[in-house]
Amino acid sequence: MIKIGDSIPAANITVVTQDGQQTLPATEYFAGKKTVLFAVPGAFTPTCSEAHLPGYVVKYDEIVAKGVDAVACLSVNDSFVMKSWQTQQNADNIEMIADGGAALTTAMGLVLDTADFGGVRSQRYSMVVDDGKITALNVEAAKSFEVSDAESMLKQL
Secondary structure: OOOOOOEOOOEEEEEEOOOOOEEEHHHHOOOEEEEEEEEOOOOOOOHHHHHHHHHHHHHHHHHHOOOEEEEEEOOOOOOHHHHHHHHOOOOOOOEEEEEEHHOOOOOOOOOOEOOOOOOEEEEEEEEEEEEEEEEEEEEOOOOOOOOHHHHHHHHHO
């Protein structure tokens, strides 16, 4: 599993923008800025939709005020699902990252295999990526939501 001090892998991701979507290497996306990234097992799922994403929407201004350039949400979903979820959650300030084939999730060693329930997904986590280097990492224990929430991230920043 990726750890603090490691660099983000070069796997391709798709970033959902207001103008559509852009596929690029994660190394390019995270270069030259400080990003808070949080990952969820799936868009539109209960904890993700009721607490994880909404917490970052509410705390967005406070997080950015701590010197963060971008707040991003990653899920092993396609870009169309991520865009729809962004709209439904009024999360326009949150940059949505679709890791549809789990390339980045796999490269970071943060895969969650839910078998027939949903297949390969991402573990729930949050991290700070500063110019491509991981400076904070909070991976949740199975079926937990205690260390990757927006309030915990604010305390780390």
